Amino acid sequence: MKSAISISGLSVTLGRKFEALHDVTLELPEGRITGLIGPSGAGKTTLMRVIVGRQKFNLGQVEILGLPAGSPELRPRMRYMTQELSVYADLTLMENLRYFARMYGYHGRAAKQAATEAIDKVSLTGKSGVLVSDLSGGQKQRVSLAIALIGRPELLVLDEPTVGLDPVLREELWSLFRELAANGVTVVVSSHVMDEAERCDELILIRDSRIVAHDTPDALRKRTDSDTIEQSFLKLAGGKAV
DSSP states (O other), rough: OOOEEEEEEEEEETTEOOOOOOOEEEETTTTTTEEEOOOSSSSHHHHHHHHOOEEEEEEEEETTTETTOOGGGGGGGGEEEEESSOOOOTTTTHHHHHHHHHTTTHHHHHHHHHHHHHHHHTTTTTTTTSSSSOOOOHHHHHHHHHHHHHSOOOOEEESTTTTTHHHHHHHHHHHHHHHHHHHEEEEEEEEOHHHTTTTEEEEEEEEEEEEEEEEOOOHHHHHTTOOSSSHHHOOOOOEEEE
């Protein structure tokens, strides 16, 4: 299976002393959902920022979709949803989406169509004309996700995309992620909610800037003789697993 992301010997130091990532080596295949699982501050966001070219690194090599991370040619091929809301509160939902569609190279009717499709995917069709400032927190979160879904990206990097969402909507979004992966999109999603780990094809467990494990959910449970991914993580992070 072809790799969408290839990382070798990656280390990132923030400031003068804080090592945000230490000697990370990974191969992530195309068309799969890979979960980055770990507590806050473990290094998940730093790794995602490296992947999308927003974070400089001290050591190592990072190749994304066959190109060095940060290459200008990658910009139209990937999308990144941050934890912070990337929306304009004084514009309507549709105005936000059409603005970002134009930034991604869509114009005129094509921009409107791309915006409409993205809004439909996150179940906000009835809110197109509403100012973002008047939306709820969960709805604003979905606007950020809709922006990341504009067009047909080959790689989606999503940082805590389901925070603050109700269980029904979380289920809908995970079904969407699965559909995207089935159509060849590589999805990298971070979470500190362990039950979401079960929905991923592969998991990368991170703690204290280091990769604790990288495998399928079933393999991790079997490896640690555990019933849940949370139990597996605790055993591996505590050094109790073989």
